[in-house]
Amino acid sequence: xxxxxxxxxxxxxxxxxxxxxxxxxxxTMFASYEIWLRAANETAKKSESDSVTVHKVYxxxxxxxxxARRNNRPLNSxxxxxxxxxxxxxxx
Numbered sequence: 845x846x847x848x849x850x851x852x853x854x855x856x857x858x859x860x861x862x863x864x865x866x867x868x869x870x871x872t873m874f875a876s877y878e879i880w881l882r883a884a885n886e887t888a889k890k891s892e893s894d895s896v897t898v899h900k901v902y903x904x905x906x907x908x909x910x911x912a913r914r915n916n917r918p919l920n921s922x923x924x925x926x927x928x929x930x931x932x933x934x935x936x
Contacts, residue, residue, distance in 0.1 A: 850891050852884065853928040854900035862905035869920045901928040911936055 855863060860877045864870045874880040888898045908927050909919065917923040930936035 848896050849932065850896050850898045851925070851929045851932045852888060852891075852898060852900055853903045853924040854884070855880070855903055859903055859905050863903060863908065863924075866905060866909060867919045867924075872921045899932055901931045903928065907936070 855877070857877045860873070860880060864873050867873065874883060888900065892898050903924060908924065911917075911927050911930070912919050912923050915923075917926070927936060
């Protein structure tokens with residue numbers, strides 16, 4: 845049986861703090877790392893199935909910033925997801 849990847853941007857506490865400080869949409873990242881982590885884990889668990897594998901791609905805020913600049917993208921949730929997918933695919 846083949847599985848389909850579901851790529852999620854993932855953060856350490858330090859990178860979450862750096863990312864929330866530079867992003868245009870900090871309100872989409874929750875009030876604290878602990879709240880974000882709880883919600884992200886719930887989303888990952890709900891997304892996982894026999895045919896879907898969740899891949900947590902750790903975000904480095906400096907690399908995310910460089911990626912956004914290089915690709916002329918805003919620093920927002922869409923870019924975080926696209927960045928994570930490109931990192932997963934080896935294209936970032």
